[in-house]
Structures are given as structure tokens and as C-alpha cells.
Amino acid sequence: MGAQDDTTAITERSDAARNRARLLGAAGRLVAEHGAERVTMEAIAKEAGVGKATLFRRFGDRGGLLLALFAEAEADFQEVCRSGPPPLGPGAPAKDRLTAFGCAIIERIAGETDLSTALARQLPRERRYVSETADIYHRHVSTLLCEAGADGDCDMLAHALLTFLNIDAVDHLRHDRNVDAARLQATWADLVRRVVPHGTDPEPHSASAL
Template identity: 55%
Template sequence: MSASLPPFPKAEQPVDQPELLQLGVAEEEPCLRADAARNRARLLEAAARLVAEHGAAGVTMEAVAAAASVGKGTVFRRFGDRTGLLMALLDHSEKKFQGALLSGPAPLGPGAPPVERLRAFGRAALRRSADELDLQLAAENSPERRFSNAPRRFLRGHVTLLLRQALPDADCELLAQVLLGYLDPAAIHYLTRQCGMPVERLEAGWDDLVARVTRTESPC
């Protein structure tokens, strides 16, 4: 690809060492009081039970308040709205995933060739989405923020960094955006739930896509 294409705006450009970003708690106070922390954990535990029993559609502010035996206002004060609550539920998983990318064992973490890490990233992202699909879809941001939220920026920066290492002459920012489209939760929902494709087929497709993009032999 031509290196003369205009770059993304600076605010969107990934850094060489992506910062560990969080989903829904960036504006949380640094240290919650002990009672506030317990209340937050209690609300999230109640929300997680509702997801397990009824799916993400069963998670409403009213239902969480009733399950936790608190007033609805308490839930709104803690999480703002339903999206904030769902984002908080995903936060723990997101931090674990980001930590594995930054400092976990290879090939998902550092220490493996970039193409091998890219394959491992996609497979791990597919498995994670398959496990949390309803929750991820329910927590998805509004269309204007879909591609600019903190977790998406982090993942795009990670993929761009690996592509730069493997394909230094390519327009890696645009390639990263295309590759992440394959891992979009809505696409995974369509392929697995409506088309009946097993996750293993999507993993094999990811490996083939990475092989073609990076011009290496497919591992299949």
C-alpha cells in the first residue's frame, strides 16, 4: 500500500507501547471507600447473576437494584446508566485480556514473531467474544463512538504495532482497522448464531486472513 496516504488524526494514532486502557472505569475515583467498594461489588455480582440466568437483555437498572436489594437510585449513582453498568461488567475481562497482550506468555504476549502474535490475538479475541457475545453487544457504544472508545483504540494500537513489525512499508493503520472488522462482535454474532458457523471455523479463517495479509504461508 502507498505510504503517501494521509495518516489518521493524531488522537487516533496508536503508540509503540500501547497504554493499558480500561473499559468503563476510567473516570472512577482512584480509591473507593470500603463501603462504596463493597456496594459496587455487590451490584456487579447481582448483574452477573442476571446475565447468567437471563442473558444481557435481563440486565436493567431496576432488575439489578431488586436483585441487590437496594434502591434504583443507588444503581444509577454508581454506574450512570445501563450501558455504564454493562461496561463495568466487561471491565474485568478487558483488563485481563489487555494484560495478556502486554505481558502474558507468548505467543499472545511478547516474545513471539509478530505474525504469530497476530494469529494468537485473533484467536483469543474470537474465543473471548464467543463467551461474552450477548454482553459485548449490549454494551456496545453509540455508532459515533464505536470505533473511538478506549478498548477499541487499545486493540487497534496493538494490531497496528504488530503489522508495523511484520509489514513496515504497508499502511498499517488502515490494515489494522480492516482486520479488527473480522473480530467485530456483531459480525461474530451473525456468523455463529445466524449462520451456525463454529468458532473453530472463524479461527481458521482468521489464520488464513493473517497469512494472506502478511504474505506468509497459511499454518493450515
Template identity: 45%
Template sequence: MRDLPVVGTPPAERADAAHNRRRIVRAAAELIATRGPEAVSMDEVARAAGVGVGTVYRRFGDRARLVYAVIDDREREFQTAFIHGPPPLGPGSPAPDRLRAFLHALADRTDAQADLLFMAESGPSDARFRDGSYGLYHRHVAMLLAQVRPGADTAYLADALLAPFAANLFLFQRRTRGMTLDRVKTGLDALADALIVRTL
């Protein structure tokens, strides 16, 4: 299999600039996790990161772009894990095992940043699908499905398996319906198994 590219990899930076970026993003992530994105200011992030507020503005421009940087940082880690990481999430396991592992890992990844992902998906109606990450997920799931369901409409089935990860639905299930993350994963397993068992 040809490796998929990790989406959103930042351009090369000077060592000091890269160091500052990591400090700022880490500080923003910690503040967002404890107080929520709407309560976080650029001044607070600068203080928490130990840099001047001008450095934060020069690097990110505004709070919205800083929030997206926090999303992107976690996203790159996730993509690296399923493209290059150890099995069963990464290469080396049978397609059914990789598919289940991917769905579980994506549930964890979505749960960790559901509010931020909701903000990112709250633009145009197709905002979720324009994001480069969705295209990568879709290609990955379609590739695994092609191995377990040769000849199936894997483009459609991949969309169907990814639909539960829309942030608004995910948040509704977790917070309004009160579903645990384990229950969500069990449901995802049932969806995947309905596609997989036909070939076993």
C-alpha cells in the first residue's frame, strides 16, 4: 500500500520559532481544556506560554487561527498514528482489525476536541467535507473497506461509517443522550461488523 500523506503539516521553521509555536499551542490547548475556547484570550495564552503577546499575534494573527492550530496539532498526531504507527491502528494488521481500531481512535480524537471541531464545522454546510482531514479519513476507510468488501461502493460506505463523527451529532449523543464513549464505540463496532462479517 502506498502511504497516505499527513495533512496539514506545517512548513519548516527556524528552531526558535518552532519552539515558540509548540509552547504557544500547548498553552492554548491547556487553557481551552480547562476553560473552553470562548473564555481564552491571546493575552492569557501569551502569559501561560511565557512569551510576549506580540509573539502570539505575529505567529497566529487572531484567536480563531490559534484555535485551529490547536486542532491541527492533535490532528497531525492522529494521522501519523494511523498512517505510520504500530498495529492495529497502523499498518501490519488485517483490514477488519485496522478498521475497528481506526473508528475507536477517531472516537477518542473527536471526544477530546468535540467543542473545537464543532466550531470548525459550523461554517458553510460542506465545511466538514472541505477539510483535508475528512478526505484523508475517507480514503483510508475506503481502502480498508475495499479489502473486506471487494466490488462494494466503498466511497458511499466510507461516508456512512464517518457520518457518526460529525461534531454536532457526536456532542448530541454524548451530552444530550448521555451516551458513554464506550457505548459509542460499541455502536461503531456494530456498524463496521455489519460490513465485515459478509466476507468472513
């Protein structure tokens, strides 16, 4: 009886994983084709070939689904930061990696085709900023600040720096203040230089901060 229960549990987990992958795949296709703001839960369930109840049971609501899709879309960028080529990935001084990280984020937000950016704009703020992805990027920036020899509370400095990179701030500066991406990237590099004016990171670190 125990073995049968175990088999049933494994089958249920496998079915749940397949449904999750199917739903996220369907959502990704529809968002890419129509834009995140035009995609409904009903359309996603239909595209995935599952009942609407299954979709809500798995993700709770539209915000929960978009957050899961956002996390998947961010996975590739996080992998580049974790193990890709320098300066974004390991092998460069922490100060250079920090500069590259912010410039890459700004470039993605300023782009017109970045899936993560489109999804982030649809997420409620409380989910966007209090999420696993936000925690990962805070940890990354905080760790790089410490490695680069920043003078101060690296945890709070990371929060301050990431405020400049949040999508609302970048969109406001670009669209309401007519600040182009190149100027934003130059300002980010200047912020890093001011927070880490000299740096104490003579040897590039091979370990990832993520």
C-alpha cells in the first residue's frame, strides 16, 4: 500500500510539473504574440489545453502567473551573471561586474522586445519588488559591493543603487524627462565610481554573487 501511495504521489507531482510547464509555455507564446497587457487567463488556459480552474489552482491569479513567467524569463540573464563571460559574469573585478550589471539592466528596460520588461510592467509593484528575483538581484549587488570594498552598509547601499534601476524610475526618466539609455548607463557607472571610489578588489573573483 505504501509503494502504491508513493507511486501515486510521484505521478501527481509529474502531472503538476507538466501542467505548469504547459501553462507557462502557453503564456509565454501569447505574451510574445499579443503583449502581456492583452493576454487573459482564459486565453492562456485555452492555449495550454487545460481547464481554467487548473490555471487558477496552480498560480492563484493573473499576477501570480505573470510573476512565475517573469522569473523564468529572468533565468537566462541570471545565468549569464552567474557563469557567463566577464565583465557581467565572473572573471572581472567586482566593480566592473557591478557596472556591467546595471548597464545591462538599463539596456533591457530600454529595449522594445525584452519579454521580462514587458512582464514586469504588468506586475503589481508589491509583487515585482518583493519577489525571489528582486532578492536575487539585491544579493548580487550587495555581494559585489562588499567584494569591491565599498565603504558603508553594503546591504542598504544595494537597495539604494537598485532604486535607480527599477523599471518605474527608468521609464519615468526616459519618457517623462527625455533621458536616453546611454545617459542613464553613464550615470549608473558614475554612481558605482562614487560608491566604490577606489575599490579593494585586485583579483577577479571566480565565484558568482548570485
